[in-house]
Amino acid sequence: MGNEEIITLENVSKAYATGAPALNGVNLHIKRGEFVFVVGDSGSGKSTLIKLLLRELIPTSGHINVMGYDLGRLRHRKIPKFRRNIGIVFQDFRLLKELTVYDNVAFAQRVIQVSNKDIKRNVPSILATVGLAGKYKAKPRQLSGGEQQRVALARALVNRPGILLADEPTGNLDPKNSWEIMKLLEQINENGTTVIIVTHNREIVNAMQKRVVTMKRGVIVSDEEKGGYADED
Amino acid sequence: MRISTLFYTIRQGIRNIARNKLFSLASIATIGACLFLFGIFYAVLFNFQNIVRTAQEGVSVTIFFEKYTTDARMQEIGDQISKMDEVSKIVFVSADEAWEGFRDEYLGEYADGYTDNPLIDSANYQIYLSDVSMQPALVTYLESIEEVRKVNRSEMAAATLSGVNALIAYATAGIIGILFAVSIFLISNTVAIGISVRKEEINIMKYIGATDFFVRSPFVIEGILIGVVGSAIPLVLVYMLYNRVIEYIVGNFATLSQLLAFLPVEELFRTLVPVSIAMGAGIGFLGSITTVRKHLRV
Numbered sequence: 001m002g003n004e005e006i007i008t009l010e011n012v013s014k015a016y017a018t019g020a021p022a023l024n025g026v027n028l029h030i031k032r033g034e035f036v037f038v039v040g041d042s043g044s045g046k047s048t049l050i051k052l053l054l055r056e057l058i059p060t061s062g063h064i065n066v067m068g069y070d071l072g073r074l075r076h077r078k079i080p081k082f083r084r085n086i087g088i089v090f091q092d093f094r095l096l097k098e099l100t101v102y103d104n105v106a107f108a109q110r111v112i113q114v115s116n117k118d119i120k121r122n123v124p125s126i127l128a129t130v131g132l133a134g135k136y137k138a139k140p141r142q143l144s145g146g147e148q149q150r151v152a153l154a155r156a157l158v159n160r161p162g163i164l165l166a167d168e169p170t171g172n173l174d175p176k177n178s179w180e181i182m183k184l185l186e187q188i189n190e191n192g193t194t195v196i197i198v199t200h201n202r203e204i205v206n207a208m209q210k211r212v213v214t215m216k217r218g219v220i221v222s223d224e225e226k227g228g229y230a231d232e233d
Numbered sequence: 234m235r236i237s238t239l240f241y242t243i244r245q246g247i248r249n250i251a252r253n254k255l256f257s258l259a260s261i262a263t264i265g266a267c268l269f270l271f272g273i274f275y276a277v278l279f280n281f282q283n284i285v286r287t288a289q290e291g292v293s294v295t296i297f298f299e300k301y302t303t304d305a306r307m308q309e310i311g312d313q314i315s316k317m318d319e320v321s322k323i324v325f326v327s328a329d330e331a332w333e334g335f336r337d338e339y340l341g342e343y344a345d346g347y348t349d350n351p352l353i354d355s356a357n358y359q360i361y362l363s364d365v366s367m368q369p370a371l372v373t374y375l376e377s378i379e380e381v382r383k384v385n386r387s388e389m390a391a392a393t394l395s396g397v398n399a400l401i402a403y404a405t406a407g408i409i410g411i412l413f414a415v416s417i418f419l420i421s422n423t424v425a426i427g428i429s430v431r432k433e434e435i436n437i438m439k440y441i442g443a444t445d446f447f448v449r450s451p452f453v454i455e456g457i458l459i460g461v462v463g464s465a466i467p468l469v470l471v472y473m474l475y476n477r478v479i480e481y482i483v484g485n486f487a488t489l490s491q492l493l494a495f496l497p498v499e500e501l502f503r504t505l506v507p508v509s510i511a512m513g514a515g516i517g518f519l520g521s522i523t524t525v526r527k528h529l530r531v
Binding site (some may be wrong): 021054077080081082084088094096107108110111112113115116155159 | 235237238241433434436437438439440441442443444445447
C-alpha cells in the first residue's frame with residue numbers, strides 16, 4: 001500500500017432539494033492500494049457517497065479530490081476522462097442481456113474507443129483473471145449469479161482503473177458465491193487496485209479484517225483499520 | 234474518431250432502427266410521404282417555370298415613334314433599351330418591314346393597289362423581357378421617352394404568368410413546411426423511444442467513461458439513416474410516375490400538350506435527387522439532434 005492519498009473528502013455535505021442532508025461534514029482519506037468496506041444502514045449516506053465519488057452528484061459544500069481530480073470544479077466535458085479511472089460493479093450486475101460475455105467486457109473498451117486489436121488481446125486476458133475464459137460465448141442468462149458478477153468485475157477492470165467501487169457486490173449472491181467474489185476482489189486489490197466496497201454483509205466484513213468505515217445518518221461514526229461491522233445501538 | 238469506432242457507431246444506429254421497427258417505419262413513411270409530395274410539387278413547379286419561361290420569351294412590349302424621330306435617335310433609344318437588365322432581346326422593325334409583314338399576313342394580292350407605304354409611321358421596337366414581372370416598370374420608363382408615341386403591351390399575360398408562378402411556389406412552400414414539421418416530430422419520437430429502450434446501456438456507458446459524442450452519435454446516425462431511406466423511396470416513385478403522367482397528358486390532352494413543353498425526367502432529377510436526399514438527411518439530423526439534446530443528459 002502506498003502513502004499517496006487517492007481519495008480525499010474534506011468536510012463534505014450533500015443536501016437534496018427536499019428533505020434532510022444525505023451527507024453532513026464527511027471527512028475521509030483513502031490511500032492508493034487500500035481495501036475499504038463502507039457499511040451502514042439504508043439512508044446512512046452510502047449511495048450518496050458513491051455518487052459523489054463518481055461525480056454523478058456534486059457536493060453542496062466541502063471538497064472532493066479523486067486521483068488528482070477536484071470533483072467540485074470538474075467541467076462536464078472532463079467527466080468521461082475522469083471516470084475511466086474508476087471501475088464500478090453493482091448488486092444487480094447490469095450486464096447487457098443480448099450480448100455475450102466477451103461482448104459485455106469488450107463493450108467497456110469500445111466505449112472508450114480502444115482499438116479492435118487491443119480489445120482482442122485484453123478481453124480474453126481479463127476473462128481468464130476472473131475465471132471465465134471458457135464461458136466467453138455464453139449470454140448472461142446462461143450464467144449463475146456469481147458468474148454474472150464476475151463478468152461485471154471483468155467489465156469494470158478491463159480498462160485498468162485505479163479504483164474499483166463495488167456497490168453491494170454480494171447482495172444477490174449465496175454465501176459460497178459471495179466468498180468467491182470477495183476473494184477475487186482481494187486478489188484484484190493485491191495487484192494494486194484500490195477497492196472500496198459498500199456492503200451490508202456482516203459476516204464477510206467481520207471475517208476479512210479490512211478497514212471499515214461505518215456511516216450513520218450522513219456522517220462517519222467510525223473508521224477502523226482491521227475493523228468489523230459495528231453493532232446496532 | 235477511429236474507423237472502428239465509426240463503424241461501431243453506424244452499427245449501433247442500424248441496431249436502434251431494427252430494435253424500434255414500428256416507429257422507424259412510421260418515420261420513414263412520413264418522410265417518404267413528405268418528400269414524395271415535395272417531388273411532385275417540384276416536378277410541377279419545375280415544369281411550370283419552364284412553361285412560364287417559354288411563354289415569357291413570347292411576351293413583348295412594342296414601342297412606336299413620333300413622326301419627327303430621326304433614324305439616329307431611334308438607334309440611340311434602341312441601344313439604351315438593350316442595355317437594361319430585364320430586357321432579353323430587342324428587335325427593330327422598320328416601316329417597310331412593318332408594311333410587308335401586314336401586307337403578307339392580311340392583304341395578299343389585294344395589296345397591289347397600294348403604291349406608297351401606308352404604315353410609314355410604324356417603325357417600332359419589339360422588346361422581349363427576361364422577367365415578365367418587370368413589365369410595368371419598363372412600360373413606365375418607355376412612356377417617359379419623349380419620342381415614343383405609343384407603347385403596346387399585354388398586362389394580362391404578364392400579371393397572370395407572374396401570379397400563377399408565385400401561387401404555386403407559396404403553396405408548395407406551405408405544404409412542405411407542414412410536412413417537414415410532422416416528419417421532425419415523428420423522428421424525434423422515434424429517437425426518444427430508442428433512448429428510453431437503451432437507458433440501461435447508456436447508464437453503463439456513462440459510468441465507464443463514454444464521451445457525450447460517443448453516446449449521442451448512434452441516435453443521430455439513426456435519424457439520418459431514417460431520413461435518407463425515407464428520401465430514396467419517393468425518388469423511385471416519382472421517377473416511375475413522371476414519364477407515365479407525361480405520356481398520359483400527351484396521349485389524352487393533345488391541345489394541352491401542344492402548349493406545354495415538358496422537361497425530361499433526367500433534367501428534373503439532376504436537382505431533385507441531391508435536394509431530396511439532403512432534405513431527408515437534414516430532417517433526420519434535426520429530429521434526432523434536438524431529441525438527443527433534450528433527453529440524453531450525459
